[in-house]
Amino acid sequence: MKKDYYEILGIDKSADASAIKKAYRKKAIEFHPDKNPGDKEAEENFKLAAEAYEVLSDPDKKARYDQYGHAAFEGAGGFGGGGFNNMEDIFSQFGDIFGSGFGGFGGFGGFGGGGQRRVKGSNLRIKVKLTLEDIANGVEKKVKVKRKVQADGVSYKTCGTCNGSGQVMRVQNTILGRMQTSSPCPTCQGSGQTIDKKPQGADADGMVTAEETVSIKIPAGVSDGIQLKVSGKGNDAPGANSIPGDLIVAIEEVEHEFLKREGENIHYDLYLNIADAVLGGSKEVDTVNGKVRIKIEEGIQSGKILRLKGKGLPSLNGYGNGDFLIHINVWTPKKLTKEQREFFEKMKEDENFVPHPQKGDKSFFEKVKEMFS
Structure with a gap:
């Protein structure tokens, strides 16, 4: 069972963004690999702290985690739910959390000492439209993405400003004495490398734009506005040891013509003519998982809700799964033939046509209240 993110960082659910960042910084210093060389347990704790911070520092992810716990990110194919493939992923994503004035760990940029950090490319963002049927069953979408990639033939050399360390050191005189601080190299942005050879057609960073087809596995049950992450499908960054950014996929739910979504529940308005409502029978209804046939009882009333559990x-x-809720609406004809009018004129005073609501019959307002409670 996965450990609670709040417990990992040693905070409670009321902690604000500043407290969350402060708690993560403390844990990251405690378990940093430079302070614990060869300690696998410390390395694992370091990764767990980063995973917890990735979720709790993001308002949307934090809200989902507070509501559903770790289950909010399960079955999402590695999208947006914490977890890192390696230490470099952590350094590239959270390497600036200490600021440039934090010494001792090379600005939190290096792994195993040395100060050099791997530069991560920028993220790309796209929208993917999904129907209710897509959301009900999960779907794999193939999208074409234009991303910056390193040009064929580009090569890099050691940065002359920082001599490959990725950091520049500064010494300042303060009232406490001489203080030494480090910050990412302004020439190579901390990668420790600059362009040596640049092929024709590449930009100043040795990049070209390429179109790539990316396959995105979208889990069932997503909703409008949820963002998924496809690791490594963003823009490349310059440098031989750089890593690409991520592709952020925003889900856009296409409104269905007849069905209305409410969380995991689906609402459908079924219209019956008076004859069907009086005599009963059966009707075929389209759900998100195919057609189903439902029974209509004799004398069914407008406003009744039929519940198909788990549909x-x-x-x-x-x-x-949520439920499929069928709202019965008895359709009153607006135009009648002479014979039809005569029939209903005769029925106006018939005992069977006089309204007799039962004590157990709920009013419209009671039904609405029950539906949203």
């Missing part, structure tokens, strides 16, 4: 959308956190 709604799956929960993203794996807690089962």
Whole structure:
């Protein structure tokens, strides 16, 4: 069972952004690999702290985690739910958390000492439109993405400003004496390398624009506005040891013509003519998972809600499916033939046509209250 993120950072749920960042900084210093060389347990704690910070420092992810816990990110194919492939991912993403004035760890940029850090490319963002059917079943989308990649034939050399360290040192006189601080090299942006040979057509950083088809596996149960992350499919960064950014995928839900979503539940308005409502029978209804046939009882009333349990959308956190709610609406004809009018004139005073609401019949307002409670 995964450890609670708040417990990992030693904070409670009321902690604000500043407290979360401060707690992560403290844990990162404690378990930093430079302070604990060869200590696998410290390395694991370092990764866990970074994973916790990635989620809790993001308001959207934090809200989902507070509601669903770790289940909010399960089954999402590695999208946006914490977890890092290696130490370099952590350094590239959170390497600036200490600021440039923090000495001793090379500005938190290096792994195993030395100060040089791997530069990460910028992220790309796209929107993917999904239908309710896509959301109900999960889907794999193939999208074309234009991204910056290192040009074929580009080569790099050691940066002459920082001599490959990725850091520049500064000595300042203060009232406490001479203080030495480090910051990322302004020439190579901390990568320790600059361009040696640049092929024709490449930009100043040795990059060209290339189009790539990216396959995105979208789990069932996502909702409008959720952002998924495809690691390594953003822009490349210059340098032989750089790593690419990520592709951020924002989900846009396409409104269905007849079905309305409410969380994991689906609402559908079924219109019946008076004959169907009086005589009953059966009707075929389209759900997000195919057609189903439902029974209509004799004398069914307008406003009644039929519930098909488990026929709604799956929960993203794996807690089962919502329901499919069918709202009965008895359709009153607006135009009648002479014979039809005569029939209803005769029925106006018939005992069977006089309204007799039962004590157990709920009013419209009671039904609305029940539906949203």
